[in-house]
Amino acid sequence: MSKAKEYSWMTKDRLMLYTFVTLAILAIITSALWWPITYKGWSLGLTLALTCLIAVSVAVVLDYALSLVMKDRGPSNTMSAAVFGLIVALSYSLGIPVMKTVDVLPLVAPDAFTYVAAISAVGVVLFKKIQGLLGRKYVNPAAAAKILVLIPFLYEVLLPKDHSAMINLKAPVGYGAPTYFAETVQSCYGNPESPADVFWSLFMVKYHGWPGGASSLAVIVLGLCLFIITRKYIKWRITAAYLATTVIMSLIMTGVYGGDAALRLMFHLFLGSSIFLAFFMATDPATTPLTHCGQCIFGAGLGVLTVLVQTYMNFLGGSILALVIMNLTSPILDKVGLKKPAEAKLEKKLPKARSFEKVKTYQCMRCGACMEVCPHNLSPILIKEAFEKGNSDALRGLSAALCDGCGNCTFVCPSRIDLRNFTLRAKASIR
Ligand code: SF4
Ligand code: SF4
Structure with missing residues (x-):
């Protein structure tokens, strides 16, 4: 029997399991909050529960089927596919039909089920598996698949026939004339009266849009728990920078347009x-930069x-478009802020160790962990990539x-890649 090996306690499967559990709790909370809201006989909470089930099933089954077809590209990744399915469902806009775009987007059951299944399928095949063949993923699979599948509707979202009926952010936003911004927000998310109601809707529970963000409080609490564990x-720096910049912007x-x-x-x-x-979504390791x-x-x-x-585009879910655009900058940002290699051996703190009888390997998930523990401040993942391309100058x-x-x-390495072996071979190759 082979000897057990010692590695960091974190594996890719474990990371995905924690993420899945967090997302599942979020889905259950939203489902419960939305359960009493009904439209044409469908409970909004039930609709969400079914969309989660559909998106996860489609993703897991397709991931398994593709792993059989593409055997040489590694084993099936059930937990990763399940996480992907939940993200698809939780980022699919659902809502009560008071939102102005309800006639445009398939926001309600049963149409929503078909679109969620389509996004899940396109995401797994095109943006997870086929994109993975390029050596790295360039765009977030859930975001890119959603944009692709909903392209026929994007025209209406970005250029609605009746612009005057939409929330307009190029104006003072407030609780009364001239824009009645707060009232419009409330008509989408709940029932308006006072500033406290608006705050309650936006922070505690809203009944329209991405189910994943129905309760901002739940997202923040669960997100922070996941960040602490993993x-x-x-x-997490992406989230911190994103939220801080959103405040500044x-x-x-407000300075430009006034209002509250x-x-x-x-x-x-x-x-x-x-x-x-x-x-x-913004923290997806595969499509975001490696360096801090x-x-x-x-x-x-x-x-x-x-x-x-x-x-300026009146696209209120615009963060998804922004994410895909920023994903494309990741290959450049990977090289920004690389630590200066050091000849002296630096002290590095390692995570807790565990013994593993069997070692399951995966493709690199670009978590960047290997770059944080090198006592010489090297970038093992970038060295591996340069070595595989035979790029001696880069090495x-x-x-x-x-x-x-x-x-x-x-x-x-949570993907259990033998980086030491690669870096030593790379070293020998440039002697
Ligand atoms: S094996 Fe080499 S690249 Fe990896 S951490 Fe040690 S010194 Fe750095
Ligand atoms: S090779 Fe480095 S970046 Fe890739 S999964 Fe392993 S630790 Fe993370």
Whole structure:
């Protein structure tokens, strides 16, 4: 029998399991909050529960089927597919039919089921599996698939026939004339009366839009719990930078257009698409930058773009478009803020260790953990990529020769990639 090996306690499966449990709790909370709301005989809570079931089933079954067809591309990744399915369902706009776009988007059952299934299928096949063949994922699969499947409706969302009926952010936002912004928000999310009602809707429970963001409070509490448990493996800096930039941008927009600063701020921060995306989509490791500095720039860019899209394109779920645009900058941001390689051996704190009898390997998920534990500040994942491309100049630029074979990078990798082996071979290749 082979000897058990010691690795960091965190594996990709475990990371996905924690994320799945967090998202499932969020789905249950929203489902319960939305259960009493009905439209044409369908409870909104039941609609959400069914969309979750459909999206997860489609994703898991397709992931398994594709893993049989593409055997050489690694094993099936059931937990990752299940997480993807839940994200698809929780980012699919559902709602009570008072929203002006209800005639345009398939927001209610049973149409919503077909679209959620289509987004899940397109996302797994095109943006998870086929995009994965490119060596890295360039855009968030759930966001890109949603935009692709809903393209026929985007025209109406971005250019609605009756613009005057939409919330207009290029104006003072307030609780009365001239824009009646708060009343419009409330007509979409609940029942208006006072500023406290608006705050309650946006922060505690709203009944329209992304189910994942129905309760901003639930998203924040659950998101923070996930960040604390998985802190070395999750890109929480993106969320922090995104939220901070959204605050700054909201204040700038209030300076430009006037109105109630707190109301504009609450709207941009706690809109279902913004708050859910900030905690559960913007941090997707595969499509975001590796370095801390790159992650902060990514989050800030996402905040700026989101507010601009929401203000000037009248696309209130604009964070999803902003996310896809920012994803495309990740290959550049990967190189921003790389630590300077050090000849001296630095002390690095490693996560808790566990013994593993069987070692299951996956493709790199770009969590960046290997870059944090190298005692010489090397970037093992970038060295591996350069080595596989036979790029000796890049290997020299990354100071691969400084690797002393300590194995810290292999120890922490949740995908269990033997990075030590790659870096030592890379070192030998440039001697
Ligand atoms: S094996 Fe090499 S690249 Fe990996 S952590 Fe140790 S010194 Fe750094
Ligand atoms: S190779 Fe590095 S970035 Fe990729 S999964 Fe492993 S630790 Fe994360």
